[in-house]
Amino acid sequence: MLEQRSRTAGSATAAGLIIKISVLALVAGLAVWAALPLIAAGAWWGLALEAAACGIVFYVYVQRRNIPLKYLIPGTLLLIAFQILPVAMTIGTSFSNYGDGHRVDKDAATEAIIAAGVQQTPGGKTYLVAVGDSAAGDLTLLLTDTADGSTWAGDAEGLTEIDAEIDATGRITAADGYTVWGLEELNERQDELATLAVPTGEESGIKVQGLSAFEGTSTRSYDEGCDCITDTATGLVWTADNENGTFVTEDGEVALVGWRVNIGVDNYTAILTDPDIRGPFLGIFTWNLAFAAGSVLFTFAIGLGTAMALNKPGMRGTRFYRTFMILPYAMPSFAMLLVWAQMFNRDYGLINDLFGLSVNWYGNDWAAKAMVLIANTWLGWPYMFLICLGALQALPSDSLEAAKIDGATGVTAFRKITLPLLLIALTPLLISSFAFNFNNFNAIELLSGGAPFRAGDAVGGTDLLITYAFRQAFGSSTSDYGFASAISVFIFLIVATISAVMFRTTRNQEDVYS
Amino acid sequence: MRRRTLGTAAVSAAALGSLAACGSDDSGSDSDSEEQSFSGELVIWADETRTPVLKEFVADFEAQVGVKVTVEEHVETLREDFLTAAQQGQGPDIVVGAHDWSGQYASAGLISPVVLTADQQATLGEASVKAFTVDGNLYGVPYALENIGLIRNTDLAPDAPATFEELVQAGKDAGTDEILTMEVSVDGNAYNAYPLFASMGGYLFKDDGAGNLDPNDVGVDSPGGIAAFEKFAELGAEGVLKTTFDASNTIPFFVDGKTAFMISGPWALTDVQGAEMNYEVTAIPGFEGEGPASPFLGVQGFYVSATAKNALFAQEFVTNYVLTEDLQLQLAEAGGRLPALTTAAEAYSADNPDVQGFAAAGEDAVPMPNISAMDSVWEPFGRAEADAIDGADGAEAATTAADTIRDAIAAS
Numbered sequence: 001m002l003e004q005r006s007r008t009a010g011s012a013t014a015a016g017l018i019i020k021i022s023v024l025a026l027v028a029g030l031a032v033w034a035a036l037p038l039i040a041a042g043a044w045w046g047l048a049l050e051a052a053a054c055g056i057v058f059y060v061y062v063q064r065r066n067i068p069l070k071y072l073i074p075g076t077l078l079l080i081a082f083q084i085l086p087v088a089m090t091i092g093t094s095f096s097n098y099g100d101g102h103r104v105d106k107d108a109a110t111e112a113i114i115a116a117g118v119q120q121t122p123g124g125k126t127y128l129v130a131v132g133d134s135a136a137g138d139l140t141l142l143l144t145d146t147a148d149g150s151t152w153a154g155d156a157e158g159l160t161e162i163d164a165e166i167d168a169t170g171r172i173t174a175a176d177g178y179t180v181w182g183l184e185e186l187n188e189r190q191d192e193l194a195t196l197a198v199p200t201g202e203e204s205g206i207k208v209q210g211l212s213a214f215e216g217t218s219t220r221s222y223d224e225g226c227d228c229i230t231d232t233a234t235g236l237v238w239t240a241d242n243e244n245g246t247f248v249t250e251d252g253e254v255a256l257v258g259w260r261v262n263i264g265v266d267n268y269t270a271i272l273t274d275p276d277i278r279g280p281f282l283g284i285f286t287w288n289l290a291f292a293a294g295s296v297l298f299t300f301a302i303g304l305g306t307a308m309a310l311n312k313p314g315m316r317g318t319r320f321y322r323t324f325m326i327l328p329y330a331m332p333s334f335a336m337l338l339v340w341a342q343m344f345n346r347d348y349g350l351i352n353d354l355f356g357l358s359v360n361w362y363g364n365d366w367a368a369k370a371m372v373l374i375a376n377t378w379l380g381w382p383y384m385f386l387i388c389l390g391a392l393q394a395l396p397s398d399s400l401e402a403a404k405i406d407g408a409t410g411v412t413a414f415r416k417i418t419l420p421l422l423l424i425a426l427t428p429l430l431i432s433s434f435a436f437n438f439n440n441f442n443a444i445e446l447l448s449g450g451a452p453f454r455a456g457d458a459v460g461g462t463d464l465l466i467t468y469a470f471r472q473a474f475g476s477s478t479s480d481y482g483f484a485s486a487i488s489v490f491i492f493l494i495v496a497t498i499s500a501v502m503f504r505t506t507r508n509q510e511d512v513y514s
Numbered sequence: 515m516r517r518r519t520l521g522t523a524a525v526s527a528a529a530l531g532s533l534a535a536c537g538s539d540d541s542g543s544d545s546d547s548e549e550q551s552f553s554g555e556l557v558i559w560a561d562e563t564r565t566p567v568l569k570e571f572v573a574d575f576e577a578q579v580g581v582k583v584t585v586e587e588h589v590e591t592l593r594e595d596f597l598t599a600a601q602q603g604q605g606p607d608i609v610v611g612a613h614d615w616s617g618q619y620a621s622a623g624l625i626s627p628v629v630l631t632a633d634q635q636a637t638l639g640e641a642s643v644k645a646f647t648v649d650g651n652l653y654g655v656p657y658a659l660e661n662i663g664l665i666r667n668t669d670l671a672p673d674a675p676a677t678f679e680e681l682v683q684a685g686k687d688a689g690t691d692e693i694l695t696m697e698v699s700v701d702g703n704a705y706n707a708y709p710l711f712a713s714m715g716g717y718l719f720k721d722d723g724a725g726n727l728d729p730n731d732v733g734v735d736s737p738g739g740i741a742a743f744e745k746f747a748e749l750g751a752e753g754v755l756k757t758t759f760d761a762s763n764t765i766p767f768f769v770d771g772k773t774a775f776m777i778s779g780p781w782a783l784t785d786v787q788g789a790e791m792n793y794e795v796t797a798i799p800g801f802e803g804e805g806p807a808s809p810f811l812g813v814q815g816f817y818v819s820a821t822a823k824n825a826l827f828a829q830e831f832v833t834n835y836v837l838t839e840d841l842q843l844q845l846a847e848a849g850g851r852l853p854a855l856t857t858a859a860e861a862y863s864a865d866n867p868d869v870q871g872f873a874a875a876g877e878d879a880v881p882m883p884n885i886s887a888m889d890s891v892w893e894p895f896g897r898a899e900a901d902a903i904d905g906a907d908g909a910e911a912a913t914t915a916a917d918t919i920r921d922a923i924a925a926s
Contacts, residue, residue, distance in 0.1 A: 100621065100886060101621045104624070112623030112820060115626055115820070116627055120629050183580040184580075210830025211830045256623075256649050345758050345762075348758060348763060360904070
């Protein structure tokens, strides 16, 4: 009891306590809200995870100890939910054949193939459908023949003609010995109907579709013994190929629907060994590095240059210039990129018109590369300008004065003092800018869309790894999420490695200069 | 009903129908009493143009069968949204979309086949039924047709050209900056290029005569196909076709009178009418001595999700309700497309010269292939077209494209 009290006393003020209680109540409420669909879907692992997360939150905050954990927990949980989980799922997908034709599980695929085998009997009858219970309590289809208006009762035994009352459309509303279902009942008891098959012949039966029915046959059936689907109409037998997630006939003909299976490292081996993929992959990778490095270099050079110019003592109108230079950065980059894309039109674009050129910006590899670098530099340098200006103003003036006294010229002082000092402060930002541009999907997709492409090319002249991966997954040609995920994993590894190396270099640099 | 249950039902009872069926009946007896209390829900996903019309129209259906119908709008990403949702066993009961989605959806096992009676099929054009047929099964119920045609500024070119050569000549005589605008863009555009390709005798996939396309017989580099790509190169050199015509300028150039001719679809008419210009829609002329320039026919329709929670009413909706003249007329007016139902089409086009023009242009139209293999065609075909127009050798572009397409089909 005493312990309990001292715990609650952990919140210093009444307001703090109230906030704590309401936040925890909110967590509990959210947990219940999220648990309901998980329970409904029978996702027990998800439920266990959720309960664990919820338990941890309560454990940490209800007690008084573990102050550091209280700060770490929210961030950690969100990191797991929104960073680590997606990465794990991407990696999981990269080992599968998930993509067009392999989207569902085997049961659903089997079911779809069988459903496609239902055929209307040529010249067979069509009916309006009602459903009812017979006096004995058996489920019965109450059918009205659309051709002659005769009324029938259909159960597992077959069809029997009955007398019944019908409405204006011809549908049965009442019949002797049967209780006709109302709509509500129909909706609620849909599942029961699934068990009812009404035969009309050896092969054929009544197939209900909506509130109508027709006479037809189901020609396909699945046999667990041979793990195969047989079509009695055509005599075809599709045997399951569980390695590839498809049903295949002896002749190698693949059934329409396949399912999602684990294919191991096939996607990775495809990237590494298939020359059709490896070739472009190396090409894109090189250009990707060049694009990211070029973007950082150009934006930094121009940004630093303008910042130094504006930082010069005695420079007038700096406020005006600053506002003016931020403009490209302040405008929405999506709109700007689309405007740039128009300006580079060969025949009607502003750039060619203005300079009297006829460069085919989208058709020539080098021109296209120059184009995306130009536009991306324009969009990116105000950012560099801003941070350079800030860093310049924060530089200790004594080192520069000392350099001046020692007789260093402007260039030498810049090279030996200003730039190294700036770089210590700015390198982390340059690295993150590099990482950003390495995956600068918007710039490429909206400017060039990866163009130029030659007929037969899977990869365009300005494609980055990320735009290439995107096209694999969501492009106009066949979707292949498994392969695209494998590429994403590669991109992740590449960016992580580059960043790690660069941060290490920076640390060494800091040791030297500080 | 969860999908698993459905499956077992279909298998064990050998009665796909009955599962779907579950339920039905009674529209008649209860319709009056049911209006206030809905006994179930039917969810439809549609894009931004159809959603408002559908919303208005489902009220009738709600009253008839006593099920609440919810129409949800999905802007831009409807096709992907449905795939993502349905493969999780979620998503709508019905999705409204173009017929060329049917191959992808069906091969993913995410839509159910629908059976239309012979009478119902007879009320629709043959082409629109064919468009939704995959592997011998019908997967969607059509409601609207669209195709591209030739839109002509009648002040600049009074007479409709009978051949493509005449069109080029008339375009030159008009004294405008451009002879013709047709969206090509840097990556090419197989959809717009297809009529000219077809006129020269090219084909994409061999048709077995019954409407089944053979994905293993690609005709991009058939003699007709090669001739077509050589024609693209020729027209490119002449400045008739340009890769710099893209979505941003194709319609504006025509509206500004910079060209007398534009090859485009019904969607362009809003801008053209807004400019208050004199225009006429006619068929795209074929090349002299060659076949007709038959465009792709695009058909819009309703699909029933394989994971529909209310499959019964979803089927009732698409098989009986979509094929009513009222609904088709309303949808036509909202979208400016020809209804798929023949009687509705006649009523709609009666006093509408634009619709008649596009219908005439679509007389020889072939349904855009809906087989999955078509997904492998768009990019290579388009790029080869762009290359040829930009001066590459036509025959070489055609063969490269054909090889790429074959490789892609073999790989998938």
